[in-house]
Amino acid sequence: MRVALYCPLKHPDHPVPSGDRRMARQILAALRKAGHQAEVACRFGSRDGRGDPARQVRIARTGTALGHALARRYARRPAAAAARPEAWITYHLYHKAPDHLGPVVAAALDIPYLVIEASDAPKRATGPWETGFRAARHALAAADLVMPMTRLDAVCLARLLPPERLRLLPPFLDDIGVFQAARTGRDQARARLAAMAGLDPARPWLLAVGMMRAGDKLDSYRVIGRMLADPALATAPLHLLVAGDGPARTDVMAALEPAGGGRVHFLGALAPAPLAAAMAASDILVWPAVREAYGMALLEAQAAGLPVVAGRTGGVPDVVEDGVTGLLAPPEDAAALAALTRRLIDDQGTRARLAAAAAGRASARDLAAAAAALDDALLRAACNHAARRPRSTEETR
Incomplete structure (x- = not known):
């Protein structure tokens, strides 16, 4: 499967070392080990660490516009030419770094949308990060599968998502x-x-x-x-x-x-x-x-x-x-x-x-285990996506 990966918090290729960037690279490696064609979709970062509502609005507008532009670019590519993604994965979104691109691109291309490592903080529903909070909630609602990496986040997300759209992905090592x-x-x-x-x-x-x-x-x-x-x-x-x-x-x-x-x-x-x-x-x-x-x-x-x-x-x-x-x-x-x-x-x-x-x-937290988990997650997301897709008039007759 051809997979587009997007990291709204930290781009995986940035030279400054970071555990977050390293995990993003490991996810790419695990997808490739499972036999999928994975590439980074966009370098746009959505983080607002200061709690500036006006800046969050600007980030949202820019991100949404980029999402539409990227969807149009993908749509112009032949689906059989190993260029158009068949699934979208966003790694690490939360109220300070929501995903404005993934829901737009996935909806436009009608492909499964997965989120890996997400958290939900209801106390941010009002206040300086309200715009980012609402955007993160929108992305979670749009996702066909959400994969928290800790049980703590899983408990929080279970309040928002049904069990079939929630699956734990334990942290792992590629080396x-x-x-x-x-x-x-x-x-x-x-x-x-x-x-x-x-x-x-x-x-x-x-x-x-x-x-x-x-x-x-x-x-x-x-x-x-x-x-x-x-x-x-x-x-x-x-x-x-x-x-x-x-x-x-x-x-x-x-x-x-x-x-x-x-x-x-x-x-x-x-x-x-x-x-x-x-x-x-x-x-x-x-x-x-x-x-x-x-x-x-x-x-x-x-x-x-x-x-x-x-x-x-x-x-x-x-x-x-x-x-x-x-x-x-x-x-x-x-x-x-x-x-x-x-x-x-x-x-x-x-x-x-x-x-x-x-x-x-x-020893059980290796790349092979992660590759198997992500391979299964893509299949589950595809099934969820098909089940959630609105049926056409012909299909309902």
């Missing part, structure tokens, strides 16, 4: 083999990293992975700073390795180094293979996950056989099973994170049990 391979070479990776960064292999190694930018990521690093200063960890002989970089690097260093006491080591931004090696070499991944959707690094760490201590926020429980593959603390609770981390530092048996379970559970 899971890189992390699995690193797990088998843990001892060598630990020795290399110890020599390179001057680390003591006998000490427990904590690892934090996250972009260094203002907002939620910086807030997570600040929670880690408070966690390190907590009595449970303040004097513990440990190493904290930090993988990530970005415009807020100075602020991140200021948040971590005072409580680090020389225990914090910055690795910079790492490509997948070095990151996988750092994960496999470490003992515990720590991440507060402040307002995190679900956290790609949490899934990667588990694929590398690394147990996780994280904040119980958003869709994190969909990725980290509390007490099975990691331990979850209340949101932004530095003391609770410190206590759970100390528990795993002191209990190697529990740490090993969580690590083994983490690797096993993550």
